[in-house]
Amino acid sequence: MLGLPSNLAYVGVLVFVLAGSLWLELVLRTRVFARLPRLLLVLAVVIWPFLLWDAYAIAEGHWFFDATRITGIYLPAEIPLDELLFFLVIPIASILTIEAVRSVRSWPVGDGSDEEQRQVAQS
Secondary structure, three states, X not given: OOOOOHHHHHHHHHHHHXXXXXXXXXXXXXXXXXXXXXXXXXXXXXXXXXXXXXXXXXXXXXXXXXXXXXXXXXXXXXXXXXXXXXXXXXXXXXXXXXXXXXHHHOOOOOOOOHHHHHHHHHO
Protein backbone atom coordinates (compact mmCIF):
# COMPACT_ATOMS: atom_id res chain seq x y z
CA MET A 1 0.00 0.00 0.00
CA LEU A 2 1.93 2.98 -1.33
CA GLY A 3 5.15 1.70 0.18
CA LEU A 4 3.85 1.91 3.75
CA PRO A 5 4.89 -0.79 6.18
CA SER A 6 2.23 -3.50 6.21
CA ASN A 7 1.52 -2.90 9.92
CA LEU A 8 0.11 0.50 8.97
CA ALA A 9 -2.42 -0.89 6.49
CA TYR A 10 -5.45 -0.45 8.76
CA VAL A 11 -4.38 3.04 9.82
CA GLY A 12 -3.61 3.89 6.19
CA VAL A 13 -7.15 3.07 5.14
CA LEU A 14 -8.48 5.25 7.96
CA VAL A 15 -6.26 8.14 6.83
CA PHE A 16 -7.73 7.85 3.33
CA VAL A 17 -11.25 7.83 4.78
CA LEU A 18 -10.48 11.00 6.74
CA ALA A 19 -8.86 12.66 3.73
CA GLY A 20 -11.98 11.90 1.75
CA SER A 21 -14.30 13.53 4.26
CA LEU A 22 -12.53 16.18 6.39
CA TRP A 23 -12.52 18.70 3.56
CA LEU A 24 -16.33 18.77 3.78
CA GLU A 25 -16.07 20.59 7.11
CA LEU A 26 -14.22 23.48 5.47
CA VAL A 27 -15.64 23.61 1.97
CA LEU A 28 -19.31 22.96 2.74
CA ARG A 29 -19.21 24.33 6.29
CA THR A 30 -20.83 21.27 7.81
CA ARG A 31 -19.99 22.57 11.31
CA VAL A 32 -19.63 19.06 12.69
CA PHE A 33 -16.59 20.03 14.77
CA ALA A 34 -18.16 23.35 15.77
CA ARG A 35 -20.83 21.30 17.56
CA LEU A 36 -18.29 19.26 19.49
CA PRO A 37 -20.52 18.21 22.42
CA ARG A 38 -23.01 16.77 19.95
CA LEU A 39 -20.25 14.91 18.07
CA LEU A 40 -18.76 13.53 21.29
CA LEU A 41 -22.17 12.30 22.41
CA VAL A 42 -22.67 10.45 19.14
CA LEU A 43 -19.18 8.93 19.34
CA ALA A 44 -19.75 7.82 22.94
CA VAL A 45 -22.96 6.08 21.93
CA VAL A 46 -21.29 4.38 18.97
CA ILE A 47 -17.89 3.46 20.42
CA TRP A 48 -18.74 1.71 23.70
CA PRO A 49 -21.14 -0.94 22.44
CA PHE A 50 -18.81 -1.89 19.60
CA LEU A 51 -15.73 -1.96 21.83
CA LEU A 52 -17.59 -4.24 24.23
CA TRP A 53 -18.69 -6.42 21.33
CA ASP A 54 -15.12 -6.61 20.03
CA ALA A 55 -13.80 -7.48 23.49
CA TYR A 56 -16.32 -10.29 23.80
CA ALA A 57 -15.74 -11.61 20.28
CA ILE A 58 -11.95 -11.53 20.70
CA ALA A 59 -12.12 -13.26 24.09
CA GLU A 60 -14.34 -16.00 22.65
CA GLY A 61 -12.12 -16.47 19.60
CA HIS A 62 -14.82 -15.34 17.17
CA TRP A 63 -12.91 -12.29 15.99
CA PHE A 64 -9.25 -11.62 15.37
CA PHE A 65 -6.98 -9.11 13.68
CA ASP A 66 -4.14 -9.83 11.30
CA ALA A 67 -1.14 -8.83 13.40
CA THR A 68 0.83 -7.98 10.25
CA ARG A 69 -1.73 -5.31 9.26
CA ILE A 70 -2.18 -3.44 12.54
CA THR A 71 0.10 -1.23 14.63
CA GLY A 72 0.57 -3.81 17.37
CA ILE A 73 -0.63 -1.42 20.06
CA TYR A 74 -3.36 -3.03 22.14
CA LEU A 75 -5.95 -1.63 24.50
CA PRO A 76 -7.39 -3.64 27.36
CA ALA A 77 -9.19 -6.83 26.27
CA GLU A 78 -6.71 -7.22 23.40
CA ILE A 79 -8.50 -4.65 21.24
CA PRO A 80 -6.05 -3.11 18.77
CA LEU A 81 -5.66 0.66 18.83
CA ASP A 82 -6.46 0.54 15.12
CA GLU A 83 -9.95 -0.75 15.94
CA LEU A 84 -10.61 2.13 18.34
CA LEU A 85 -9.48 4.52 15.61
CA PHE A 86 -11.91 2.80 13.24
CA PHE A 87 -14.75 3.42 15.68
CA LEU A 88 -13.79 7.11 15.76
CA VAL A 89 -12.99 7.72 12.09
CA ILE A 90 -15.89 5.95 10.38
CA PRO A 91 -18.66 7.64 12.38
CA ILE A 92 -16.98 11.04 11.94
CA ALA A 93 -16.69 10.48 8.18
CA SER A 94 -20.32 9.36 8.06
CA ILE A 95 -21.52 12.40 10.00
CA LEU A 96 -19.46 14.74 7.83
CA THR A 97 -20.95 13.14 4.74
CA ILE A 98 -24.58 13.35 5.82
CA GLU A 99 -24.07 16.90 7.06
CA ALA A 100 -22.52 17.81 3.69
CA VAL A 101 -25.53 16.38 1.88
CA ARG A 102 -27.80 18.27 4.26
CA SER A 103 -25.86 21.46 3.61
CA VAL A 104 -26.06 21.14 -0.16
CA ARG A 105 -29.72 20.10 -0.13
CA SER A 106 -30.65 22.69 2.55
CA TRP A 107 -32.26 20.03 4.72
CA PRO A 108 -33.12 21.30 8.21
CA VAL A 109 -31.17 19.92 11.13
CA GLY A 110 -34.15 19.56 13.43
CA ASP A 111 -32.13 20.36 16.54
CA GLY A 112 -32.92 24.06 16.84
CA SER A 113 -29.81 25.22 15.02
CA ASP A 114 -31.58 25.81 11.69
CA GLU A 115 -31.61 29.59 12.18
CA GLU A 116 -27.92 29.52 13.10
CA GLN A 117 -27.18 27.57 9.90
CA ARG A 118 -29.10 30.09 7.77
CA GLN A 119 -27.12 32.95 9.30
CA VAL A 120 -23.82 31.19 8.56
CA ALA A 121 -24.92 30.47 4.98
CA GLN A 122 -25.87 34.11 4.40
CA SER A 123 -22.52 35.43 5.63
